[in-house]
Amino acid sequence: MQPRFSPSWRLSVKRAARAQTALLLGLMLLGATLLRLSVLTAAGAASSVASGGRVEWIDVHTHLVVGRSGGRDYDGAVEAALAAMEEAGIRKMVLMPPPQVSGMPGNHDYDHFVEIVKRYPARLAFLGGGGSLNPMLQEAGQSREVAHGLRRAFEEKANEILRYGAAGFGEITAHHLSHMPGHPYESAPADHPLLFLLADIAARGDAVIDFHFDVVAEEMKAPEWLLSPPNPQLFSANLAAFEHLLAHNRKAKIVWAHAGSDMLGFWTTDLSRRLLTKYPNLYMSLRMAPGRTPQNHPMERGGRIRPEWMRLLQDYPDRFVIGGDQFFTSPSLRGQGPGITFSQRAPIVRERTRAFLTTLPPELYRTIAVENATRLYKLKD
Ligand SMILES: [Zn+2]
Numbered sequence: 090m091q092p093r094f095s096p097s098w099r100l101s102v103k104r105a106a107r108a109q110t111a112l113l114l115g116l117m118l119l120g121a122t123l124l125r126l127s128v129l130t131a132a133g134a135a136s137s138v139a140s141g142g143r144v145e146w147i148d149v150h151t152h153l154v155v156g157r158s159g160g161r162d163y164d165g166a167v168e169a170a171l172a173a174m175e176e177a178g179i180r181k182m183v184l185m186p187p188p189q190v191s192g193m194p195g196n197h198d199y200d201h202f203v204e205i206v207k208r209y210p211a212r213l214a215f216l217g218g219g220g221s222l223n224p225m226l227q228e229a230g231q232s233r234e235v236a237h238g239l240r241r242a243f244e245e246k247a248n249e250i251l252r253y254g255a256a257g258f259g260e261i262t263a264h265h266l267s268h269m270p271g272h273p274y275e276s277a278p279a280d281h282p283l284l285f286l287l288a289d290i291a292a293r294g295d296a297v298i299d300f301h302f303d304v305v306a307e308e309m310k311a312p313e314w315l316l317s318p319p320n321p322q323l324f325s326a327n328l329a330a331f332e333h334l335l336a337h338n339r340k341a342k343i344v345w346a347h348a349g350s351d352m353l354g355f356w357t358t359d360l361s362r363r364l365l366t367k368y369p370n371l372y373m374s375l376r377m378a379p380g381r382t383p384q385n386h387p388m389e390r391g392g393r394i395r396p397e398w399m400r401l402l403q404d405y406p407d408r409f410v411i412g413g414d415q416f417f418t419s420p421s422l423r424g425q426g427p428g429i430t431f432s433q434r435a436p437i438v439r440e441r442t443r444a445f446l447t448t449l450p451p452e453l454y455r456t457i458a459v460e461n462a463t464r465l466y467k468l469k470d
Pocket residue numbers: 090091260301346347
């Protein structure tokens with residue numbers, strides 16, 4: 090689930106969009122006069138990888154918003170997702186329930202939308218568990234003692250999700266900050282026995298785990314911008330537990346969600362590099378919305394990619410996918426809440442994603458935008 094965006098971000102997106110438009114116009118003029126000249130710039134590379142003048146990609150991390158009561162129009166929300174895909178050149182999407190806790194109004198899991206998703210096998214895939222496995226994990230919470238009944242129910246649900254055709258489990262979390270009222274704070278040990286069990290099931294089924302994890306490398310006080318409660322005033326270190334999970338089953342593919350939009354300052358390119366080197370089963374999905382620590386975001390002001398990010402992507406090209414965390418709401422939905430707020434930001438995420446992808450060299454663009462997602466999520470044509 091998404092955080093609050095900083096207000097300055099919209100301005101920088103607009104500036105980036107204006108700069109991009111100007112650049113494209115310039116390129117068209119240049120192309121008319123210098124037809125056979127190859128222009129070895131990032132923008133030139135982008136134009137060569139775009140299809141039909143558009144940059145295409147696969148988004149592996151998206152959600153539906155249907156409200157907390159009433160008709161809960163999943164059809165309408167999926168229609169909105171398909172329309173956005175058409176408009177933005179998004180080839181395929183992976184839909185998943187957000188990481189929920191028991192008793193939240195509007196709770197849902199994959200079973201609410203799976204039949205609709207299956208009508209579009211070439212465009213949509215799904216993950217399950219955000220509304221079932223994740224609440225079980227959060228309820229088990231800090232205790233590592235798992236009652237036999239809970240363990241069995243968890244295992245049965247996980248197997249059922251794969252039987253229904255999910256590409257894996259998501260959105261699952263062991264640390265999720267609350268960014269607004271109605272947006273839950275969630276915390277469980279990342280090396281919880283239920284997560285080890287899920288890793289084993291994922292490994293057996295060749296499935297992914299989409300993992301939201303606000304990493305804390307060292308104990309820290311909550312920053313001022315973070316509302317407390319529900320967030321605690323002190324965050325305990327959780328990185329070592331995450332490493333236990335990554336090491337638990339090397340065949341379990343764990344996709345760490347929201348790379349690039351770091352919240353607490355610890356998810357640096359140095360940390361990513363260390364973990365990607367040590368754990369070959371770790372992947373990262375890039376969310377182009379900036380987090381609260383813009384210095385850890387791939388894009389600089391002005392739309393350039395940071396050199397340390399470019400080196401990371403080039404050194405680990407097979408380990409990154411695009412996960413926009415876009416929310417799609419049914420057009421009939423009224424009211425307010427985190428899902429609706431996030432859905433209003435989705436067009437900015439798409440614009441920002443496009444701007445990011447155009448900075449990549451063509452081969453890296455194809456790998457990160459399309460090929461890795463196709464392989465990892467076993468997407469069909
Ligand atoms: Zn998330």
